[in-house]
Amino acid sequence: MEDEDCPALVPIDPGGAGGAQAGAGARIPVTIITGYLGAGKTTLLNYILTEQHNKRIAVILNEFGEGSALEKSLAISQGGELYEEWLELRNGCLCCSVKDNGVKAIENLMQKRGKFDYILLETTGLADPGIVSVVDAKYGLQHLTEEKPEGLINEAARQVALADLIIINKTDLVSGEELNKIRTSVRSINGLVKIIETQRSRVDLSNVLDLHAFDSLSGVSLQKKLQHVKTTHAHLDKGIITVTFEVLGNIIEENLNLFIQNLLWEKNVKDKTGCTMDVIRLKGLVSIQGKSHQVIVQGVHELYDLEETSVGWKEDEKRTNRLVLIGRNLDKEILKEVFIATVTGKQGNS
Ligand SMILES: Nc1nc2c(ncn2[C@@H]2O[C@H](COP(=O)(O)OP(=O)(O)OP(=O)(O)O)[C@@H](O)[C@H]2O)c(=O)[nH]1
Numbered sequence: 001m002e003d004e005d006c007p008a009l010v011p012i013d014p015g016g017a018g019g020a021q022a023g024a025g026a027r028i029p030v031t032i033i034t035g036y037l038g039a040g041k042t043t044l045l046n047y048i049l050t051e052q053h054n055k056r057i058a059v060i061l062n063e064f065g066e067g068s069a070l071e072k073s074l075a076i077s078q079g080g081e082l083y084e085e086w087l088e089l090r091n092g093c094l095c096c097s098v099k100d101n102g103v104k105a106i107e108n109l110m111q112k113r114g115k116f117d118y119i120l121l122e123t124t125g126l127a128d129p130g131i132v133s134v135v136d137a138k139y140g141l142q143h144l145t146e147e148k149p150e151g152l153i154n155e156a157a158r159q160v161a162l163a164d165l166i167i168i169n170k171t172d173l174v175s176g177e178e179l180n181k182i183r184t185s186v187r188s189i190n191g192l193v194k195i196i197e198t199q200r201s202r203v204d205l206s207n208v209l210d211l212h213a214f215d216s217l218s219g220v221s222l223q224k225k226l227q228h229v230k231t232t233h234a235h236l237d238k239g240i241i242t243v244t245f246e247v248l249g250n251i252i253e254e255n256l257n258l259f260i261q262n263l264l265w266e267k268n269v270k271d272k273t274g275c276t277m278d279v280i281r282l283k284g285l286v287s288i289q290g291k292s293h294q295v296i297v298q299g300v301h302e303l304y305d306l307e308e309t310s311v312g313w314k315e316d317e318k319r320t321n322r323l324v325l326i327g328r329n330l331d332k333e334i335l336k337e338v339f340i341a342t343v344t345g346k347q348g349n350s
């Protein structure tokens with residue numbers, strides 16, 4: 001029953017509790033590292049912590065242990081020094097841990113936020129919200145295409161769907177042709193994701209830290225990104241795919257909320273065969289009536305939010321709404337129709 005207690009998430013007060021020192025009120029980017037067992041997550045963490053980067057990084061290791069109490073190791077790497085703390089978590093899944101004391105661990109970290117610039121969180125295969133996902137070049141394809149019993153989602157494919165960055169690791173173990181196949185497979189699941197290929201998880205750190213920096217600063221880069229996303233064709237009917245569509249004009253904010261909530265919460269949007277559309281991730285840039293700036297829509301599972309960007313619509317610019325959805329049973333034409341019907345408010349009152 002405790003599981004139902006949802007602690008309130010309190011917005012961080014800039015210049016508040018953290019004290020008056022410089023940077024105390026700054027937002028700390030959190031990067032979550034996911035990936036199938038053995039893909040190279042720990043190798044990546046070790047690489048990041050030992051690499052010279054002059055950045056203060058806190059790491060929460062989220063491993064599944066034996067028994068009911070799961071342990072998390074917290075390490076703060078500060079100029080080469082490593083600080084460790086042990087935290088206990090009951091739930092290994094981050095999004096479920098929001099109802100859990102996992103949130104407290106993160107809040108505690110936030111209070112120490114003068115001490116570091118980034119938080120990295122490694123989670124094992126069951127975690128939901130992935131940001132960086134490490135994919136094994138050799139076995140990844142097998143994991144991604146493995147068919148699951150009716151109704152069950154392929155966890156490896158879900159991690160790819162949720163990621164902002166995919167690191168295809170262990171490229172030393174495969175041929176160019178095999179690498180092409182895994183790349184194509186990743187791309188067909190997630191049309192938005194950035195893909196990097198590595199050995200021993202050696203990445204340029206600027207690619208891994210603060211993945212949402214550009215999104216939240218301006219809509220421009222997102223707009224560019226969204227323009228190049230193509231609807232993928234499902235090889236398998238039950239597979240996770242990316243779907244994108246664009247609708248011109250201004251939309252009404254409450255109606256947009258209604259559209260998203262029908263999709264993510266009510267789950268009453270169905271495909272041609274009557275299967276519920278299952279959206280894992282949603283991203284969009286929209287034009288809301290009465291707002292002079294572009295608005296970003298972000299959704300992960302049941303959570304979503306709207307954020308006004310610093311990019312204003314220009315006088316001579318066509319106002320437009322571009323949405324990208326990643327999930328199962330997605331039908332682009334139906335989604336677009338439902339969007340237009342729900343969101344423009346063209347029917348009825350004008
Ligand atoms: N050949 C090869 N092996 C690698 C590479 N990267 C990592 N490995 C090896 O793969 C194994 C698993 O790497 P880890 O970093 O422990 O993987 P992980 O994702 O943290 O594994 P779990 O925590 O068990 O899920 C280790 O033996 C690594 O040495 C690579 O690029 N090439």
Ligand SMILES: [Zn+2]
Pocket residue numbers: 093094095096097128
């Ligand atoms: Zn969860």
